[in-house]
Amino acid sequence: MKKIFILIILIISLISFSANYDLDIKLIDQDKAILGYLTVTLENNEEPYFALFPNLNSHDNPYINTLFQSKEKNRIEIIKVTDENNNILDFSYEDYPSKKFRNYQRKNGILKVNTNKKRLKITFKTYFSKKENADNVAFDDIYIWRFGWYPIAINKNSDYLLPHHMVSVKVENNDNFIPILSGKKINDKYFSEGKYVSMPIIFIKKDSYSNLKLNSKDYTVNVWYRKGQEQRAAIMTTHVIKALELHTKDFGKLKYSSINIIQDPYPGMYGMAADGMFLLGDGFFTTADLVLPGLLEPLTFYVVSHELAHMWFGIGVGVDFADNNFMSESLADYSAHMSMYEKYGDDRLYNIYLPDILTDSFSKIFVKNFSDLDQKSIFNLGYYNIENAVTDDIDKIPANFTSYIYYNKGKRALFSLEDYLGRKKLINILAEYYKIYNEKSPTEDEFLTFLSKYVDKDILYDLFMNKKNFDASVKHNGNKIIIDLGGMKIPTKVRILTKDGTKEYVTVKNVEYNVKDILAIDIDPDMHTFDVERHNNHYPPLIKSNLLLNDDISKFDAYEINFKTNVNTINNYYQNSSFISFEKYPYYNFDIGYYSLYSDTFSMLDLGINSNININPNPWFSLNLNYSKSLYNSYQDLTGQLSLSIPTQLDIGSSSKAVAYSTTFLLNGEFIDLKNYLINPTLIYENLYNLGIYLSGNYYLINNNNDYTNAYTLETAYFFNNYLPFLNSFSLELKYANSPVFNPLYDKISLLEENDMLLSQFNIVKEVYGINLELFNFSDESDKRINAFNLFSIGDIDYTLNGIYKLVDYDNLFGLTFDISPEIYFITDENIPINLEFGTYYLPSKNLYSLTFSFSTTFDTTIRNIIK
Numbered sequence: 001m002k003k004i005f006i007l008i009i010l011i012i013s014l015i016s017f018s019a020n021y022d023l024d025i026k027l028i029d030q031d032k033a034i035l036g037y038l039t040v041t042l043e044n045n046e047e048p049y050f051a052l053f054p055n056l057n058s059h060d061n062p063y064i065n066t067l068f069q070s071k072e073k074n075r076i077e078i079i080k081v082t083d084e085n086n087n088i089l090d091f092s093y094e095d096y097p098s099k100k101f102r103n104y105q106r107k108n109g110i111l112k113v114n115t116n117k118k119r120l121k122i123t124f125k126t127y128f129s130k131k132e133n134a135d136n137v138a139f140d141d142i143y144i145w146r147f148g149w150y151p152i153a154i155n156k157n158s159d160y161l162l163p164h165h166m167v168s169v170k171v172e173n174n175d176n177f178i179p180i181l182s183g184k185k186i187n188d189k190y191f192s193e194g195k196y197v198s199m200p201i202i203f204i205k206k207d208s209y210s211n212l213k214l215n216s217k218d219y220t221v222n223v224w225y226r227k228g229q230e231q232r233a234a235i236m237t238t239h240v241i242k243a244l245e246l247h248t249k250d251f252g253k254l255k256y257s258s259i260n261i262i263q264d265p266y267p268g269m270y271g272m273a274a275d276g277m278f279l280l281g282d283g284f285f286t287t288a289d290l291v292l293p294g295l296l297e298p299l300t301f302y303v304v305s306h307e308l309a310h311m312w313f314g315i316g317v318g319v320d321f322a323d324n325n326f327m328s329e330s331l332a333d334y335s336a337h338m339s340m341y342e343k344y345g346d347d348r349l350y351n352i353y354l355p356d357i358l359t360d361s362f363s364k365i366f367v368k369n370f371s372d373l374d375q376k377s378i379f380n381l382g383y384y385n386i387e388n389a390v391t392d393d394i395d396k397i398p399a400n401f402t403s404y405i406y407y408n409k410g411k412r413a414l415f416s417l418e419d420y421l422g423r424k425k426l427i428n429i430l431a432e433y434y435k436i437y438n439e440k441s442p443t444e445d446e447f448l449t450f451l452s453k454y455v456d457k458d459i460l461y462d463l464f465m466n467k468k469n470f471d472a473s474v475k476h477n478g479n480k481i482i483i484d485l486g487g488m489k490i491p492t493k494v495r496i497l498t499k500d501g502t503k504e505y506v507t508v509k510n511v512e513y514n515v516k517d518i519l520a521i522d523i524d525p526d527m528h529t530f531d532v533e534r535h536n537n538h539y540p541p542l543i544k545s546n547l548l549l550n551d552d553i554s555k556f557d558a559y560e561i562n563f564k565t566n567v568n569t570i571n572n573y574y575q576n577s578s579f580i581s582f583e584k585y586p587y588y589n590f591d592i593g594y595y596s597l598y599s600d601t602f603s604m605l606d607l608g609i610n611s612n613i614n615i616n617p618n619p620w621f622s623l624n625l626n627y628s629k630s631l632y633n634s635y636q637d638l639t640g641q642l643s644l645s646i647p648t649q650l651d652i653g654s655s656s657k658a659v660a661y662s663t664t665f666l667l668n669g670e671f672i673d674l675k676n677y678l679i680n681p682t683l684i685y686e687n688l689y690n691l692g693i694y695l696s697g698n699y700y701l702i703n704n705n706n707d708y709t710n711a712y713t714l715e716t717a718y719f720f721n722n723y724l725p726f727l728n729s730f731s732l733e734l735k736y737a738n739s740p741v742f743n744p745l746y747d748k749i750s751l752l753e754e755n756d757m758l759l760s761q762f763n764i765v766k767e768v769y770g771i772n773l774e775l776f777n778f779s780d781e782s783d784k785r786i787n788a789f790n791l792f793s794i795g796d797i798d799y800t801l802n803g804i805y806k807l808v809d810y811d812n813l814f815g816l817t818f819d820i821s822p823e824i825y826f827i828t829d830e831n832i833p834i835n836l837e838f839g840t841y842y843l844p845s846k847n848l849y850s851l852t853f854s855f856s857t858t859f860d861t862t863i864r865n866i867i868k
Contacts, residue, residue, distance in 0.1 A: 020165045023150060026172035027179075027203050032072075032130065032138040034201070038122040038150055039084075046153050048113035051162075052076045053148030054126055054136065055108045056096060062104055063653030065692035070132040071723040076151070079123040081113050086121070090114040098159040100322040100395050100655050111151050122151055131783050134266035134279065139783045141208035141226070142265060143177070146274035147198040159322035159393075164195035164439045177203040180224060180260055182276030192275070194255040195439045197318055200274035202262055209263075216241045218248055220258040225285060226784075229263065232285045235297070236261060236304070243305040246339045251312045251431045255438075259308070265783040267795060269296075269829050271303045273310035280304070283829030286785050287793045290827045292356055298348045302336050302370065309335035312434050318441030322394045322655065326464075327447055329403075330390065330410025331430065337370060337411065338427070347371055366828075368552075371527040375534070375556045377408040382469050382532025383586075384619055384659060390464045391444050395655040402656075408530070413463040415528035417455060419506045420491035429454055459508060462488045472523045473536035481518055481539060483511040492529055495522040527554070535559065535584060555585040564591075574598040577610065589614045595628065606632050620645045620661065635672075642667040652689055662687050677703050692719035692729075702741070711737035726776045733806075735768040744768045744808050748839065748852035758843050758850040762808060770806035777801075785825065795823035795831075804841075815841040 020043070025036040042048065058075035060066070081091045096109025113120060126149045128138035136145050152162060170189045171179040180202040181190040192199060204224060212223045212233045221240050225233040240261055248254065260277035269283040280303070288296050310316075313335065314328025321328070340347045347370040352363060367373050380386070381404055388397045390410045397405050418426045433450055442450075448460050462470075470490050475482045483494055489508040496503055496513075497520040513521075523537040531537065534557045544550055544558035565578040579593020590613055597606040608630040615623040625640040645661040652658055666682040678700070685695040693716070700711040717731040735742050742765050750756035782796040797820060804815035817839035824832050837854040 021150065021152075021167040021199075023167070023169045023199075024172070025169060025201075027143065027174050027177055028125075029174070029176065031125075031127070032143075033125050033127045034145075034149060036124050036126065036150055038124065040120050040122065040151075040153065042118045042120070042153060044118075046118075047156075048115055048117075048120060049153060049156060050111040050113075050122075050151035051096070051148065051154045052078075052093075052109055052111055052151060053162075056101060056105045057129075057136070059104050059107060061653040063102075063651050064689045065719055066721050066723055067692060067719045068689060070129055072130040072132070074127060074129050074136045076124055076126045076149075078111055078151070079125060080121075081111075081123075082121045083115065083117050084119040084121065089117075089120070097156050098322060100159045100393065102653055102655070104653070124151060126150070131266075131781055134264050134268070134270065134281065135272055137266070139265045141205035141783075142262075143201075143203040144262070144264060144279065145202075146200045146272060146279070149198075149201060152198065159320050161318065161320040161323075161441055162197040163441070164197055164318060166195055167192045167199045169199055169201070174203070176207075177205055179203055180222075180262065180277070182256065182258075182260065182274070184257065193257060196275040197315055198275065200277050202260070202277070204262075212237055214241065216244060218253055219244055219256065221261070222258060223261045223263075225263045226265075229285045232288060233263075236280065236284070236300070239297075239301045239304040240308065242343060243301065243308045243336075243339055246342050247305070247309055247312060247335060250335070250338070250427045251434050254311055254316070256311070259311075261304075267785070267823075267825060267829055267831065269299065269303065271307035273307040273315060275315055276311070278307035278310070280307075281829070282785065283825075286787065287825050287827065287829045290787065290790055290792065292354060292358055292362065292827065293790075295350050295354050295356075295359065295362065296828070298340070298344060298350055301343060302340055305339040306332050306336035309333075309339075313430075316439070317434055317437040318439075320441065320443075324391065324444040324447070325394065325402075326390045326406045326410040327442075327444065329406040330414060333407050333411040334414040335430075337415075338423070340370065349373060362827075372554050372556070374408045374411065375527055375554065377404040378412060378530050378532055379534075379556055380404060381409065381530075382471070386659070387467045387469055389467045391448075392467070397656060398649075399652060399654045399656045399658040401659065410464075412528060412530035415526075416463060416491045416530075417451075419493045419526075419528050420459070420508075421454060425454075456489075459489045459491060462490055469532045470530055471533045471536075472529065472531050473533075474521050474523065474539040476515070479515050481513050481515050481521070483507070483513075483521065483523060485510055490529055492524055493526060495525045496520070555583075559584050560589075564593075572600045573605065574600075574602070579610065579612075586616050588616065606630055606635075608632070608635075620647055638669075638671040640667075640669050650689060675703065675706050688719065692721060693717070700737075700741075707739075709737060709739045709741060711735070711741050725778055727773065728777055729774045731772045733768060733770045733772075737766050740764040740766050742766070742768050744770070744806050744813070745841070745852070747854050748841075748850075749854065751838075751851040751853055756850050757846075758841055758848040759852070761843065761846070761848065762813075765809045767810070768806055768808050770804065773803045775801045775803050793825040793829075795825060797822045804839075811843065811845050813841060813843055815839055 020041050022039040023036055025034050028035055054074040054076040058073045061069055078091060081089045083089055091111060091113045093108040094110040094112050096106040128143055128145065129136060130138055147162060154161065154163060168189055168191045169181055182200055183190045183192045208226060209224050210227050214221050214237050221237055223233045223237050240259065244259065256276040258276065262277065262279050263282065263285050264279040265282050267283060268281040270281040272279045284300055288300060309332035310328060313331035319325055319328045337347060349367060349369050352359065352368060386398060386401050388405050390405060390413055392405065394402060448464060451460055466488065468488065470488055471486050472492055473484050475484050485492060491506050491508055493504060493506050494511065496518065498517055499519065518539065521539040524531055538557065542553055542558035543561060544553040545561045547563055560583040562581045564581055565576065568575045575595060575597050577593065577595045579591045581589055581591045583589035592611045595608055595610050596604060599605055608628055610628040613625045622643045627638045629636045643664065643666050645664045647659065647661050649657040650660040662685060664684045668680040670678040680698060680700050682696065682698045687693050695716045698713040702709040714734040717729065719729040722728065744762050744765065745759055748759060750759055778799045780797050785793045785795045787793045800819040800821065802817045802819065804817060806813040817837050820836045821833065824834055826832065839852040839854065840849065841852065842849045
């Protein structure tokens with residue numbers, strides 16, 4: 001009887017987890033590929049028209065140089081298609097139908113089977129790329145693919161929508177790797193728990209990864225991490241359990257019984273979600289605790305919470321990633337932000353209370369909370385004059401600003417709704433939205449129609465569909481003070497201080513007061529709107545100063561008045577500079593103060609005044625002027641730089657062009673008196689992305705006591721558009737002056753002797769004409785970083801061999817350099833490229849040679865690592 005009961009339960013389980021897509025797969029490690037056998041049962045309204053999503057990334061991008069591309073691409077091959085009786089069916093490849101993708105991407109993006117049968121068998125092979133991405137990639141000890149590694153039937157009219165479907169997967173045993181899939185495992189098969197947008201697949205090497213498993217109230221949490229990262233895995237598990245608890249309380253229980261979290265070896269602090277699992281960048285494991293362990297735990301929790309929220313919004317409720325991705329990212333980011341307030345009581349970016357002397361120094365460099373971090377993106381929309389609606393499709397938004405619109409502006413639209421409706425009501429509305437549309441993919445019209453049951457359509461239009469940037473402000477008109485919303489119905493909180501006290505309210509229209517009745521006004525005090533310019537949100541204007549000890553006010557809100565001082569050592573002399581700084585970030589700052597110069601015995605040698613002006617009205621223009629005047633003697637010095645860049649639309653082969661610049665004009669100068677001055681105009685043309693070209697030209701006019709020097713330099717580099725490891729790039733230098741001013745080996749340190757005879761030959765010369773040919777470039781492609789004394793982390797290392805020839809004042813100089821370029825990562829997983837160059841040079845005319853070392857990267861060695 002017991003056996004019969006178990007059999008009945010098993011049959012019921014198999015029925016409840018029956019799939020539209022049934023897969024038998026095996027990992028072929030030597031090919032970095034999955035061989036799959038798919039049996040698919042189409043619904044009555046479905047055609048045998050399958051998206052081959054890996055092929056969207058299988059072709060070289062003809063718009064950008066191979067320097068910025070991975071040689072190994074994803075792809076999927078269709079080996080055979082049959083009916084359920086194994087009769088061969090005719091099939092063809094077609095271009096992917098969506099015009100949101102470029103023509104080179106769309107090629108072979110569709111499998112079309114010429115049949116009217118509903119049950120098909122497809123044999124396919126899907127190839128992973130190698131190490132240069134975070135997803136769809138094969139590392140030494142892990143294979144990762146989240147979405148669409150097998151053919152998926154799609155609607156011809158969608159752009160990038162993965163329809164929800166039932167799926168089951170059986171994986172052939174592998175001696176070295178074990179599979180991680182989302183869903184219920186029954187015998188040797190995994191069944192999706194409900195409908196998935198795609199079954200994610202991970203293979204981890206048995207001797208490399210470990211698992212930490214904990215049970216929460218509603219879910220089993222599995223963290224898969226590289227051995228040695230047990231402490232980080234334990235911390236990660238607590239973040240996951242807490243975020244799941246908060247989101248489940250707000251939006252309802254997920255269909256998944258277990259959640260898998262995977263340490264992704266690719267560097268960075270990021271997350272990427274899929275059905276029942278998400279990836280976390282290696283930065284959250286390897287470098288998160290550098291220097292200040294525990295500092296970045298709030299950031300870690302935020303990213304974990306964001307990725308988990310996708311299981312409600314973006315995956316649970318599906319989206320078309322090319323048409324309405326804001327319905328994924330905006331809702332997930334808003335949910336994560338809310339969970340910060342529930343967990344921490346605020347939205348701190350890092351642990352501001354960490355008891356370490358460096359914590360305060362860290363806070364002077366980075367913003368302290370997510371509201372300020374978001375505001376930087378919102379501000380840049382205005383600063384760069386980017387006007388896009390939250391609902392704009394991906395091809396309508398500049399490629400380098402899509403996250404600003406979908407994440408930041410969309411999240412702020414939801415915050416405005418929170419102010420309008422109340423947080424609890426908005427969360428209940430989103431919970432209802434999830435309940436209605438779970439395992440469906442509503443359009444943006446359906447989303448807005450759903451919200452219109454609770455919010456006026458004019459408000460929804462301005463929040464989600466109006467392209468205009470929002471700039472609320474406090475204005476004066478005679479004896480009236482006006483809260484001006486710029487003609488937009490954006491729900492905006494206003495805080496007013498009168499003699500009777502403080503009151504707050506939310507408005508969608510302009511409000512007018514008598515000036516005499518108002519002591520202070522703050523528009524949007526919580527940074528909930530997507531207001532691009534906040535300095536004008538306050539009456540009277542906010543003043544931030546280290547003299548007033550009110551550093552918590554955002555630089556996007558306040559005018560700053562600060563006292564600053566610094567001490568420098570210059571050739572055994574000590575210089576102290578102190579000044580008062582007036583700033584409106586980032587448009588301008590004015591500094592005025594004094595300097596004093598002391599000998600090594602601290603006797604005062606000079607005292608003077610100095611001043612500085614920086615003007616940056618937009619990203620393309622800047623002006624800096626600095627003036628110093630001695631009070632001890634007649635010495636004075638005026639230096640300056642004018643920078644003017646020409647904005648352009650850079651075609652990088654994506655759905656839309658990027659806002660960038662390729663040409664910059666610089667004018668540097670220094671004026672001491674009419675007998676001593678310098679003028680240095682520079683023109684820089686950089687088109688590495690498209691053409692692989694860098695060009696810089698300079699002219700120097702130097703007047704030294706009426707002795708005039710004219711100097712000209714031209715430096716250029718070119719990267720060939722191929723993947724060859726040898727003869728891949730070269731650079732040229734042309735330098736001429738009417739008197740000696742150049743040092744062709746200026747940054748080289750001799751490894752032979754202190755007074756190196758060869759180096760001393762070139763202290764100062766008139767002419768240099770040179771070529772640097774990259775002979776060979778190699779990377780160890782290590783995907784296992786190692787930390788050094790918990791201060792920094794070392795990643796993969798590039799090795800470059802360069803051949804050099806220089807004609808120096810008509811004397812031949814030959815050189816060979818070997819560059820070692822490790823990827824160095826610091827806290828927040830910030831990468832700083834460095835170049836250790838070892839060189840040998842030979843001067844035939846005098847039979848001199850030298851062995852040298854250089855730490856910096858210049859055109860005299862290679863620019864490859866600067867670009868990386």
